[in-house]
Amino acid sequence: MxxxxxxxxxxxxxxxxxxxxxxxxxxxxxxxxxxxxxxxxxxxxxxxxxxxxxxxxxxxxxxxxxxxxxxxxxxxxxxxxxxxxxxxxxxxxxxxxxxxxxxxxxxxxxxxxxxxxxxxxxxxxxxxxxxxxxxxxxxxxxxxxxxxxxxxxxxxxxxxxxxxxxxxxxxxxxxxxxxxxxxLSLKGFSCPAGGCLLTDPSFCKRIKDLLESNMFNLNTINLAKKGRYFKLSNNTKLFVGRNEQDNEILKNLTKNSDIILTPSPLIPGPTGIIRSSTNIDTADIKTSAQIIARYIAPLNPKTDVHIFNNINGKITPLEIISSQLIDEQNLKLLQV
Ligand code: SF4
Known part of the structure; x- marks a missing residue:
């Protein structure tokens, strides 16, 4: 058989x-x-x-x-x-x-x-x-x-x-x-896990937010799995890498109309991706720069954050913002 x-x-x-x-x-x-x-x-x-x-x-x-x-x-x-x-x-x-x-x-x-x-x-x-x-x-x-x-x-x-x-x-x-x-001399199986990420209450807060924002698609779910997740508004989210591996994955997932944020070249720090189901406005970029600055240099009062556009897959420099840090209370309020 x-x-x-x-x-x-x-x-x-x-x-x-x-x-x-x-x-x-x-x-x-x-x-x-x-x-x-x-x-x-x-x-x-x-x-x-x-x-x-x-x-x-x-x-x-x-x-x-x-x-x-x-x-x-x-x-x-x-x-x-x-x-x-x-x-x-x-x-x-x-x-x-x-x-x-x-x-x-x-x-x-x-x-x-x-x-x-x-x-x-x-x-x-x-x-x-x-x-x-x-x-x-x-x-x-x-x-x-x-x-x-x-x-x-x-x-x-x-x-x-x-x-x-x-x-x-x-x-x-x-x-x-x-x-x-x-x-049966069987080895190499993975340890029993309690189900997929859809059973994880913390991750499901992100799922709920994506569903409510009409942003529940494979690419955005993959962004939500990596690094930190911030709800800038009902329609606009910021995804921030926690380490080099996350940063690479986020960069590979970026799509047309995303805004990308990075530290200055040669300075270590997170990559951020802003994605919106409508439009990304200047206030979203400013808040995102403050969040990224907070992770680049938490002790500096101001830090340069480089901003790029993704236009049809082409990553183009937009501006450099000398940004203040977001305060801890606001950071917690936005993080999902
Ligand atoms: S939803 Fe997740 S936990 Fe449930 S059967 Fe499918 S993979 Fe398994």
């Missing part, structure tokens, strides 16, 4: 992949990335999933969420979890995307590391089957870690795979999976 295994690179999906591969199934792994994954930039995106697929010796495909994924976050049919995490809709989206790939590679089922009852919203018995049905995959999802607690999937019923080798794990604990990983 040929199968497609969803592989986050975490413990459960890595075990499911290994268990299915050990049955002699011709399996391909599929890793989803989204702007809300918790990669900290220290390793390339999908690093653990690639490591695991190499260890288990299977091909891996990477699928990145596109703007259509953002639509389900704006309007989830099945609602949000505790923050902006639309887990049920997110799973349906991922399974629908996986179904297309399953069909392209002539696979007959999808394998997941889902564990019955592990997640409050998306891994309860009813929701597992709701998601499966909504994605048009009824009976085609194999869950090796909890299979013994669930009805037979088609591949199990048809004896394409051996159900008796699957397990009956349920709940939030991980001790069974950790023991199993040792037995």
């Amino acid at each position: 040929k199968a497609l295994a969803l592989l986050s690179g975490g413990l459960d999906s890595s075990l499911a992949l290994k268990m299915i591969k050990d049955q002699g199934v011709d399996v391909t792994a599929l890793h989803f990335t989204s702007p809300f994954c918790r990669c900290d930039g220290s390793k390339p995106c999908g690093f653990s999933a690639k490591e695991i697929s190499a260890l288990v010796n299977v091909e891996i495909k990477i699928k990145s969420a596109d703007e259509s994924y953002l639509e389900i976050i704006k309007n989830p049919r099945y609602g949000y979890g505790q923050n902006y995490n639309p887990c049920i809709d997110c799973r349906i989206y991922k399974f629908k995307s996986a179904k297309k790939i399953m069909e392209e590679i002539n696979a007959l089922s999808i394998v997941t590391g889902e564990v019955l009852g592990q997640r409050p919203k998306s891994q309860q018995r009813n929701t597992l089957f709701l998601i499966e049905k909504e994605a048009g995959l009824t009976g085609l999802i194999v869950r090796p870690l909890s299979a013994q607690l669930l009805p037979e999937s088609i591949p199990e019923r048809e004896k394409w795979i051996d159900r008796s080798k699957f397990l009956n794990i349920s709940g939030r604990g991980r001790s069974n999976q950790i023991k199993l990983a040792k037995t």
Whole structure:
């Protein structure tokens, strides 16, 4: 049998992949990335999933969420979890995307590391089957870690795979999976995390602000993930790098009509990007220069801040502002 295994690179999906591969199934792994994954930039995106697929010796495909994924976050049919995490809709989206790939590679089922009852919203018995049905995959999802607690999937019923080798794990604990990983000599999986950034209350303040400002798009979300975030007004935001790596990422994300702020050449300090859903006015630039000056030289009364335009991708010098520092109270008021 040929199968497609969803592989986050975490413990459960890595075990499911290994268990299915050990049955002699011709399996391909599929890793989803989204702007809300918790990669900290220290390793390339999908690093653990690639490591695991190499260890288990299977091909891996990477699928990145596109703007259509953002639509389900704006309007989830099945609602949000505790923050902006639309887990049920997110799973349906991922399974629908996986179904297309399953069909392209002539696979007959999808394998997941889902564990019955592990997640409050998306891994309860009813929701597992709701998601499966909504994605048009009824009976085609194999869950090796909890299979013994669930009805037979088609591949199990048809004896394409051996159900008796699957397990009956349920709940939030991980001790069974950790023991199993040792037995199967499986290493390199990422540590269990509590969900994507959409479950993080601090980051969700930024998500809320972007949604309310009509600035919820992939590029601006990536800016919001990096460095400091200031709400200059309902329509205008300032993103400020915390270190050299952030500065580089912010510069690479700048788009037409952004304003870019930097220290003088050879002076270390943050890059700032002002972005607006309407127009950037001189007051926004002045406040942003005061914020950037505060991070360049907090002890100097005035600091030079260089201002650039982005006109159709061309970065053009606009002016140099000798700026005072913003005071701490205003800084805190603007920071999200
Ligand atoms: S935690 Fe995030 S990635 Fe995971 S199902 Fe929920 S919304 Fe999707």
